[in-house]
Amino acid sequence: MSAASATSATTTTYREAARQALRAALAADPRVFLMGEDVGAYGGTYAVSRGLLDEFGPARVRDTPLSESGFVGAGVGAAMNGMRPIVEIMTVNFALLALDQLVNGAALMRHMSGGQFHVPLVVRMATGAGRQLAAQHSHSLEGWFAHVPGLRVAAPATVEDARWMLATALADPDPVILFEHVGLYGLEGELPEPGAPVDLTRAAVRRPGTDVSLVTYGGSLPKALRAAAHLAETGVDAEVVDLRVLRPLDLDTVVASVTRTHRLVVIDEMWRTGSLAGEVAAAVAERAFYQLDAPIARVCSVEVPIPYPKHLEDAALPTVDAIVAAARATLEGGP
Template identity: 70%
Template sequence: MITYRDAMREALREALDRDGRVFLMGEDVGAYGGCFGVSRGLLEEYGPHRIRDTPLSESAFVGAGIGAALGGMRPIVEIMTGNFSLLALDQILNNAATLRHMSGGQLGVPLVIRMATGAGRQLAAQHSHSLEAFYAHIPGLRVVSPATVADARGMLWTALQDPDPVVIFEAIALYNSEGELPPDSGAVDIDRAVLRRAGTDVTVVASGGTLPIAESAAERLAGEGISAEVIDLRSLRPLDETTVLESVARTHRLVIVDEGWRSVGIAAEIAARAAEHAYYELDAPIARVCTAEVPIPYARQLEEAALPQPEAVAAAVHKAVS
């Protein structure tokens, strides 16, 4: 058994050991060990040339990471929270995502950007939002969201092989979660969604921090005789619509769980694609269970009320199958 946090640290170790071009940079990643403890101990193991503490300027250190990638290195840039990444959005959107296109294929930016995302730790509005849809909207980026310890361990090395920028969203609520990690676990596929639980009555789609919510709801529903199939998207751009549509063709009902806001989000995109390509497979309206359209509250009970919960997912499934 290993925690999600420790799985990410093992992934960083593997990357640093296997490729001398790899280095980690970001706020407090060195002496402090990372805001969420992911890089704890790595400075002592690899030294300040490969574990680099940066000034508190997201635009500056993401820009430095882009320059290093253009120069032949394989930087891993850590942004403390998804909210803070907006301070580097110009670098990510206008530079990292566009340079291959604007150079006619002459330049690539093999950069990995890691950032914590989501709520559940009472960190309030400026540290808790799920902004995956912002980045999944941008051509030129690959956007992934590991939901299990195996994917937390295995996605980083796969991402580092990509010749273009990859953004990895790590759910804050998952860092303390535990799972079984086989000794021979390694790189994992980041192109395809994965079936986490087979079912016959309804397809429940989730990703990142919402996967445990979906699985918990599916377990409750099983006790009521409702068989829910759970799909983990893994990748948000490109989106593996094929796996989702194949599942909908089996179950004929679709519920989407998304920690982002309901309006113009990942759930809306999946619902649109299902309506476009699987309309005649659906026996009930598509349901979305999303975060309330408010800034994330600080108070524990309000934060929980704003976020998708298993009870809300189960209620949406009941409505779909009724």
């Protein structure tokens, strides 16, 4: 590849990038197949898999009944028996019907069998709020899954990661859950060509800065970047860290950032109690307490089921204003 082509890029959407990733995976490996509710004839609830049924046929782009535990368990079994299934659970809200297969099945088979079996399964699911879908369709429960040894959990938050995380996930011999925030599918961004599978062990600094670290993931990344832009207008240089991998957390990258900025705001759409933000805050307090010049701040969802009306939903979720205010507080407070 020439240097010129190596630096070229096209602008595309997160949705299209995710589709390209699926198409490439299906084309590259006959063991790979996609299965889930409405992935085929309907084209995917979020239109991610549109067109793939025609390209790859109904055996490999496999519509399932509304049987979350059934088809996630089928993914576990197929993975244990030599296939590389990609299971799409329409949203994390419905994944609650498949928790047994994910937590008692996928996560434990290697361990219970003393390493004889493994589950090379990829589960994709939409997550998050912001579309006025009300309480039962707006959960952010990434941390529940990130709690479980045996699972790898990641959250592509950029167009490039939407395109390239899947290949790394499929190459992993163990189960990987990819959380795609519903607010990101329409996101436009640059897709450098040629791309390469991403490192599913490392967080990424999306915006370097010196004054405060904004650590986040998934659907909150664009908000954190906008907050950093606002802060820059008043002379505050915020660093934005995208965790990308929620289990295992890349705490080295977070600690390195805090060591540069000495202030930390963690932004997470989970409810504050038991959130991933709490885990990041605790880890930084353990590992980098003496680097901190101000108390750690968290911007999370308010502890209320997500309400339907727009103004109440907005008030329940992390906002750019709340991130800006939390970052300013770390600069104004402290010793």
